[in-house]
Amino acid sequence: xxxxxxxxxxxxxxxxxxxxxxxxxxxxxxxxxxxxxxxxxxxxxxxxxxxxxxxxxxxxxxxxxxxxxxxxxxxxxxxxxxxxxxxxxxxxxxxxxxxxxxxxxxxxxxxxxxxxxxxxxxxxxx
Numbered sequence: 001x002x003x004x005x006x007x008x009x010x011x012x013x014x015x016x017x018x019x020x021x022x023x024x025x026x027x028x029x030x031x032x033x034x035x036x037x038x039x040x041x042x043x044x045x046x047x048x049x050x051x052x053x054x055x056x057x058x059x060x061x062x063x064x065x066x067x068x069x070x071x072x073x074x075x076x077x078x079x080x081x082x083x084x085x086x087x088x089x090x091x092x093x094x095x096x097x098x099x100x101x102x103x104x105x106x107x108x109x110x111x112x113x114x115x116x117x118x119x120x121x122x123x124x125x126x
Contacts, residue, residue: 006035015041031083061091066111067118069101074122
């Protein structure tokens with residue numbers, strides 16, 4: 001199977017370099033998915049803009065990661081689970097909270113409702 005090559009951040013130039021540097025500044029590293037998107041800086045810029053806009057919503061960073069973990073588990077996406085487990089830790093989720101999120105639950109009733117609702121939207125396709 002063909003694969004899209006990742007941009008090596010140190011070799012990136014122009015807008016791609018600027019965006020990858022911003023990702024590294026925010027996360028401390030550059031995830032593979034953003035290295036691939038950097039092949040088309042407009043794609044990476046759009047992704048980062050959407051991500052930033054969603055971050056301004058009413059859900060906390062922890063709850064956004066809980067949802068991402070539940071969805072990643074339901075989709076069987078190991079990459080998503082690894083990425084969102086790492087980000088979850090960065091925003092303050094414990095190992096138990098990460099596992100609970102993957103199981104679609106939480107000891108906190110509000111977080112449990114959020115994760116369960118996301119699971120229902122996924123399984124019922126809207």
